[in-house]
Amino acid sequence: MRSGRAGVLLLLVSVTLALLLQLMALPDWMRSSRPYWVPMVLSYFALTQPGGALLVISVLAGLGLDVAFGTALGQHALANVVVVYLIARLRTLFVLLDTWQVMFALVPLWALYVFVLFWLDGLTSRSADPTLRWMPIIATTLIWPLVYNLLKGIQRTKRED
Amino acid sequence: MHGNYVDPDSGQVRVGGLGLPTLLLMLLSMGLVFADHQGDHLITVREGVATALAPLVWVAQTPVRAGFVADRLQSRESLEAENHELQSTLLRLQARLQRLESIEAENERLRVLLASSEALEEKVLIAEIIDINQDPYRHQITLNKGRREGVYRGQALIDAYGVLGQVLEVSYRHSRAILITDPDHGIPVEVNRTGLQTIAVGSGDGAGLRLPFLPTNVDIREGDLLVSSPLGGRFPPGYPVGRVHSLRNTPGAHFLEARAHPSAQLNQGRQALLVWAESLDNIEAEDAAVEAADAPPASPTPAPSASPTPSPAPTPAEKRP
Secondary structure (H helix, E strand, O other): OHHHHHHHHHHHHHHHHHHHHHHOOOOHHHHOOOOOHHHHHHHHHHHHOOOHHHHHHHHHHHHHHHHHHOOOOOHHHHHHHHHHHHHHHOHHHHOOOOHHHHHHHOHHHHHHHHHHHHHHHHHOOOOOOOOOOOHHHHHHHHHHHHHHHHHHHHHHHHHHO | OHHHOOOOOOOOOOOHHHHHHHHHHHHHHHHHHHHHHHOOOOHHHHHHHHHHHHHHHHHHOHHHHHHHHHHHOOOHHHHHHHHHHHHHHHHHHHHHHHHHHHHHHHHHHHHHHOOOOOOOOOEEEEEEEEEEOOOOOOOEEEEOOOHHHOOOOOOEEEOOOOEEEEEEEEOOOOEEEEEOOOOOOEEEEEEOOOOOEEEEEEOOOOOOEEEEEEEOOOOOOOOOEEEEOOOOOOOOOOOEEEEEEEEEOOOOOOEEEEEEEEOOOOOOOOEEEEEEOOOHHHHHHHHHHHHHHOOOOOOOOOHHHHOOOOOOOOOHHHHOO
8 A cells, every 4th residue: 555655646746747748849840749648658657557546547638638639629639548558468478578578569659649639630530640650659769667666666666665 | 446456567457448438539530520520519618628628728839939039138239120111012002091091981982872881891800820830731820819809700800911811710819720722721812803703712721822713715714813702691892812823724624724823922911800891880790799698608619600601611612613
């Protein structure tokens, strides 16, 4: 229970920071290759401490992204929930892998995330330009080990305290 | 629920219970997407989330603001030069204004003769652009004026050079506007030279407008000025929208397509003007009615009554002939 409460606090703080990074103003040429910070952080927690609270937070963060990006309400929420659930289900597989292997094993999930967003863009008849959609997948994959090790380090120092 | 918080070191996890909550949340999200797509039912939810996100957006804009501050630290010489330039511009504009005033008076007399009740002077409000949508596929901005200042959904937005776009969502202190270059935006325009009415759709690359579905024998040329048209009742008529720079006539195609550069300086200014396109009397009467009713702040959403067209942001699909 003790580690659970600290874990939830870390979860909330890191999801807020991820939202902030997602909204941070970037120059035009970098904008289309911005990594998906929020699903990345949610995925870390899906690997380490999956649970109902995580799903609810995924939906809330998704709604925040929807409002911030002007997409259909629920679009990012759905994509978040799908990715978090799949990672939680495949968790037993992922814990056996190295960080590097996980990094590549997650690529299909980021692609799925992009696809859900793209699909709902099309479904709600918003113009969706497919040419640069794959850029964030690469960016997210490259940043993943950093985020993973950072959050892991924070959790480890917390536990030692 | 707490049974799922498992120490990562122990390796003991029970995730089996997640299936049902996931399904429910997915259905909830799908329902939200569906409801949002169907109409404006979720506008209050959106506004609530937007208000909650406001501090986060403010923090996220810190680097941009820092850039502004750096811009403002200018040397004395450059300020003097700028001052000089502004004074000469002011002089030039004042000279033009004198002429325009007489024209306006003349126009008003003629309108009275025609028994037209259309008001010429429009109420405007300067709003600061505080955020630009970071999604590379949308051309949207956030303004620091909201329902508190009487901003309403569908309100036209201009800058010193032409039409910028229109208001999409209004929260209490902020509003989000869609620019005319967004691929989901269409604006009714009139070719100034010939009076031809058509629709200018955003091309999505941030730099241009498309005029699709023109008859192949239409009288339109490179360099033609496009001004906003009163059709649709959303934009005040007569503001410049863009200038045609190329015509594309694919042999065998049924329609001609013209391309135009927007007149407004998108992505350059930090201020925009909100225009109350309807006559001032109407708005004042409405304000008075709202004050008289002393309604709670949540209930009076002025959008439906204030905008003459009931549909939300005009998408090109709705407007195509």
